[in-house]
Amino acid sequence: MTVSRRRIDHLVLAVHDLDRAAALYEGLGFQVGARNRHPWGTENRLIQFRSSFLELITVGDGALIPPHAPGRFSFGAFVRDCLETREGLAMVVLDSTDAAADAAAFTRTGIGRFEPFHFERKGRRPDGSETVVAFSLAFALDPRLPDAAFFVCQQHHPEAFWNPAFQQHPNGAVELEAVTLEAPDPSEHADFIAGFTGVAGRNNGGQDLVFPLRGGGRLVIASGAGASGGTSYRVAVADPAAVAERLAHLNLPFQTADDAVTIGPAEAFGVTIRFGAAGTR
Structure with a gap:
């Protein structure tokens, strides 16, 4: 059986009330991370596993959300638009070792004609000290699946993101x-x-x-x-x-x-x- 070279990186779960959703997941026995804020208006809290994670996400400041544009996928706009009709699984994310090459491949095959998107943010280690995590994303869309977006995610400082201390969950x-x-x-x-x-x-x-x-x-x-x-x-x-x-x-x-x-x-x-x-x- 042929297997993809990609693994599940994470799933983006859009919710109206980030802290209520986090409280549910904590009740289910997950360790939920602190709130992070993106410069494009969304906010998230993460649940990390050995090589994948869940991203609970909401709109924090809608005024910061950039619009979609030719060749540019707006992460914040997709989350906002999703939440106008429903909560739930909004994006499926696989891993990448070269997001720029993947974006070019998606363009060649016609499943995504978007520039790669790079960003970084501050993060915190379990001891409270600060670190920096950075990502590059390449997006793909199926017009016949309008309620879902897809992208691959390249981590530039994986050692600053993955942490066994964040992967210990009371529910096992x-x-x-x-x-x-x-x-x-x-x-x-x-x-x-x-x-x-x-x-x-x-x-x-x-x-x-x-x-x-x-x-x-x-x-x-x-x-x-x-x-x-x-x-x-x-x-x-x-x-x-x-x-x-x-x-x-x-x-x-x-x-x-x-x-x-x-x-x-x-x-x-x-x-x-x-x-x-x-x-x-």
Whole structure:
């Protein structure tokens, strides 16, 4: 089986109330980072795993958001526009070792005609000391998936970002294993996702398409009537039964099936979260 050279880097989860969302995730047993502010008007809080992370994001100062322009994708404008209609999984992000080359490749294949976007910001280590993290992004869009954006992310100072102290979660979470998008006809998006991941999708026996990623992750396009974007993700945990106990204590409705504990979008700010045993995928 051919596997993409890319892995899941992170998922962007758009929410109206950043601190309320962070409180939910803390209740679910995740360690949630401090608030960061972007110069283009958005604010985030991160949940870091071994080689991936979740980005809870909201609009902080809408006046700072630049508009989309020819050849330029506005990260802040996409988040703002997403939140005008819904909360939830807004962007799917894979890793990159050369965002400029990836942007050029996306242009050649017609899935993204945007300049690479570079930024840096201050961060804090677990001891409270300051550091700097820097990223370059290359964007891709599928017009038939209007509720989702895609990009690859190159980290220029990974040693300043990844930190084992941030990866210790009371619920035993270790990694993002899968992300699922839904569309009425998954086959219509096969070429786009193949161009984005660099690997062809495989059929799982139904209409769903699975794109295998480096590190054992996967990007799935599932059949969903009326859907047109990201709907769920799966995170590996040490003990799903312990997560179920935690959810019951919080009085959050959940389901247990297919080796995973699942909470729905009504409880999780517009996204379905599946907790599966690490190594079972």
